[in-house]
Amino acid sequence: MSVTHHLGGEWIMAYASGALSEGEAVLVASHLSFLPDARKHIAVAEAMGGALIECLAPSPMETVALADALARIDGMHDAPHDPRPFRPSASASQPGGGHGLPAPLHQWMGGDLDALDWNFLGPGMRKATLWGDTDGQRLTMLRARPGARIPRHDHSGTELVLVLRGHFFDERGIFRPGDVNERHVNEAHAVTIGRGEECMCLALTHGPLLFESPFVRLFQRIAGLFQNPHPPAAGRR
Amino acid sequence: MEQDPATGATSNNRKHDPDAMSGIVLELISAVARDRDKTAFATLFGYYAPRVKSYLRGLRVDERQAEDLAQDVMLAVWRKAALYDPSKAAPGTWIFTIARNRFIDAVRRDNRPELDPDDPTLAPNAPIAADDDLASQEISLRVRRALSCLPPDQAQVVTLSFLEGLAHSAIAEELGVPLGTVKSRLRLAFGRLRGVLGDLR
16 A cells, blocks of 8 residues: 655644645545554644644633632543544554544544445536535545546636545546545646546545546536535535 | 643743643653543633634634534533543544534534444555654654644635635635645645655654
8 A cells, every 4th residue: 555646844834734625634634544654744744833833822721711720620530531532443443444534534524434424526426515615615525437537627716636445547647545646726637537436435525527628517517427525414414 | 830840831831832742741741641631621611612712713603602512522521531532643634523523513513424443444554553652742743833834825725724624715715716726735734744744644
């Protein structure tokens, strides 16, 4: 398992700083769980946060704050451990076992892919929306048949596609499980799903895909082809 | 307050010398963990609560809520002191992560996934090997020094990212520079910090 297309350090810093949206954090954490050095990288980025917080000028707390805190401590029952962060059971996080999802994704969404609301995306392709926000970001699970194609298109915002299973390629090369294809405005590409097995990806999109072909654009509008999905009814999972 | 036995500095000076603080803070956390020592907790509270509050104010949390959340963070320090592992993070880093997570939970109300340290799918060939208490303190020290030596344009984006919680696109807007510039500055800063830790890891 070797990741060749990985996210840059700016994403690790954004993850550590807490500045990512929920959908971005799910995708970045899932990607990092494929990387041998992820823990070290996050530790470095979090150490930056620690160093910065130590250097902040203090904002005085109210005079009763400490007394309040001590009173709350007296009212506490010492629990042996805190439930956060949640640890999935060992069986749930066996690599490739059962769900085959990266642990952070599994922890966040549960492992039941069949329970998702799968919709038509394009020929041989289905999508299930996992999360959306009011900014137009969407986190989507995509499944595509071997050999399926997405015609050449540009992007209305940053797009991150993390491969979970199978592979696809574009002019940057082959993307295998753990790889992320990061695309921006003015970075058009055409995608072909590799032969052999179904390709499953986690995709974070921001706005609709902008197809070059007027024909595809027409079908995008009237038939929902490659439509940017609406967020789930609740707005979030 | 008493003098710092290590440096002879008064507590007032000590506040501005995080390097000297680190060992003392480790002692205080372990007194809280081991002995449920409230005096030690009160000292930690006096030092960290106002800094956590400043951090939250920087994230545009209002005064009232920042006060409440800073208190929550310190109570989490009390509860979780026994779980604190000095080999994994310096105290300030640990407290930063608690404060960040509290902010994400309480203010943004996001359900953020954490990387699970026990995840068997993660890094089978990369045990967190030669780390000891010293290494995590050394990382913290070097990161602090490297941060103070960053070129101003890189330091600025790092600060906006961590202390104002701005997304890359929001930083680009704030500074009036292209998104790609923000990303490359952050990437350079990260690379530099990784570089100063090269021989440690």
